Amino acid sequence: MPNIVVVGAGVSGLTCALLLAKQKGNTVTVVAKHMPGDYDAEYTSPWAGANVLPMALAKDSRWEGRTWPELRRLAATTPEAGLHIQTARVLRRTKDVTAGLKAALSDGLFQPDPWFRELMDDFREIPAAQLPPGMHSGCEFTSVCINTAVYLPWLVGQCAKHGVTFKRAVLKHISEAKGMMGPQGKGGKVDVVVNATGLLACRLGGVMDTKVYPARGQIVLVRNEAEGFMPTTSGCEDGEDEVVYVMQRALGGGTILGGTYMKGNWDPNPDPNIAMRIMKRAVETHPELTGGKGVEGLDIIRHGVGLRPLREGGVRIEKEVIDGTWVVHNYGHAGWGYQGSYGCAERVVELVDEIAAQTRRTSKL
Numbered sequence: 001m002p003n004i005v006v007v008g009a010g011v012s013g014l015t016c017a018l019l020l021a022k023q024k025g026n027t028v029t030v031v032a033k034h035m036p037g038d039y040d041a042e043y044t045s046p047w048a049g050a051n052v053l054p055m056a057l058a059k060d061s062r063w064e065g066r067t068w069p070e071l072r073r074l075a076a077t078t079p080e081a082g083l084h085i086q087t088a089r090v091l092r093r094t095k096d097v098t099a100g101l102k103a104a105l106s107d108g109l110f111q112p113d114p115w116f117r118e119l120m121d122d123f124r125e126i127p128a129a130q131l132p133p134g135m136h137s138g139c140e141f142t143s144v145c146i147n148t149a150v151y152l153p154w155l156v157g158q159c160a161k162h163g164v165t166f167k168r169a170v171l172k173h174i175s176e177a178k179g180m181m182g183p184q185g186k187g188g189k190v191d192v193v194v195n196a197t198g199l200l201a202c203r204l205g206g207v208m209d210t211k212v213y214p215a216r217g218q219i220v221l222v223r224n225e226a227e228g229f230m231p232t233t234s235g236c237e238d239g240e241d242e243v244v245y246v247m248q249r250a251l252g253g254g255t256i257l258g259g260t261y262m263k264g265n266w267d268p269n270p271d272p273n274i275a276m277r278i279m280k281r282a283v284e285t286h287p288e289l290t291g292g293k294g295v296e297g298l299d300i301i302r303h304g305v306g307l308r309p310l311r312e313g314g315v316r317i318e319k320e321v322i323d324g325t326w327v328v329h330n331y332g333h334a335g336w337g338y339q340g341s342y343g344c345a346e347r348v349v350e351l352v353d354e355i356a357a358q359t360r361r362t363s364k365l
């Protein structure tokens with residue numbers, strides 16, 4: 001006890017599976033439609049930059065607060081996981097501050113005097129004289145960039161090392177997970193199902209969460225290098241659902257240029273006009289990307305779209321009984337699934353422990 005099936009092999013499902021499998025007595029199977037190595041807009045995790053730019057408001061900071069130390073540790077001690085240390089530079093435009101910072105990604109990230117100044121190493125406000133034109137203020141801190149093409153397979157490897165079984169399957173209903181424990185589903189009775197289905201939680205029978213919808217993120221991956229800085233700004237002139245960020249991935253993973261945050265938009269195809277705007281903004285904020293040669297100097301690896309799992313009311317991490325089986329939900333991480341992954345997975349482990357303790361108490365009666 002307990003036998004656990006985790007549905008989902010994105011960063012949320014894999015991190016949960018790893019932490020659960022590390023606990024003595026747990027047996028874990030991961031079941032997923034998509035696995036690391038697949039590229040599909042509705043499988044969000046491979047498309048992320050990914051870096052750590054805290055977005056929570058102070059009251060919700062547990063997930064990011066608990067995750068940062070682990071990601072920093074991995075970057076420092078475990079090169080094969082595909083993370084490296086980079087400096088994040090967050091710029092608040094005068095225009096956006098005056099308008100009350102309503103930009104797409106503005107939640108906690110662009111707040112002046114943010115809660116995460118205590119969390120992130122080397123946090124400093126940028127002196128006014130060093131700000132680019134049009135900027136009200138800004139800050140810098142030590143962060144990481146994660147090469148998702150390395151990190152997700154690394155998580156699979158870590159899970160396998162801790163005895164996790166993997167299975168490909170598309171579930172129509174969450175209750176189907178009950179028959180999927182271990183090889184060929186012959187691993188015994190399932191005690192707990194962890195639902196880490198991301199965006200597709202809105203279509204999964206037994207869950208059908210109508211509060212979940214996409215925030216479409218279009219990116220361009222290039223071979224050009226960004227020299228250690230990851231800039232992002234509170235807005236841009238190209239529209240409220242377009243954003244600006246640049247992140248160089250570890251281990252030759254290229255540089256991600258972003259992006260968009262288009263709420264309710266399911267289009268999986270890269271839009272060439274948006275791609276051109278993304279590239280123009282990137283070379284404007286980061287002329288050294290192309291040595292001053294402008295967009296023509298960019299060497300493109302791939303255009304892509306990932307759909308972030310946005311949820312009205314925020315992430316859902318809670319337990320409930322569905323068709324007689326305990327289900328622990330962990331989905332709806334929007335644009336912070338990596339930077340909140342360990343904090344959320346720790347909470348899932350707590351909930352599974354609570355269920356196991358309750359079941360033990362009941363069976364003694």
Ligand code: FAD
Nearest residue numbers: 008009010012033034044045051171198217306337338339
């Ligand atoms: P997913 O990765 O979508 O995984 C869901 C899993 O569930 C998949 O394996 C899928 O196959 C499976 N599944 C779903 N339904 C079923 C079913 N019915 N049957 C079987 N399996 C099923 N986050 C950061 O922290 N930092 C960043 O810098 C960052 N940048 C981003 C940039 C872009 C362009 C995008 C798109 C996202 C970014 N994010 C970032 C957000 C992050 O990528 C997501 O929050 C995270 O990937 C969500 O992971 P997940 O595991 O919950 O979902």
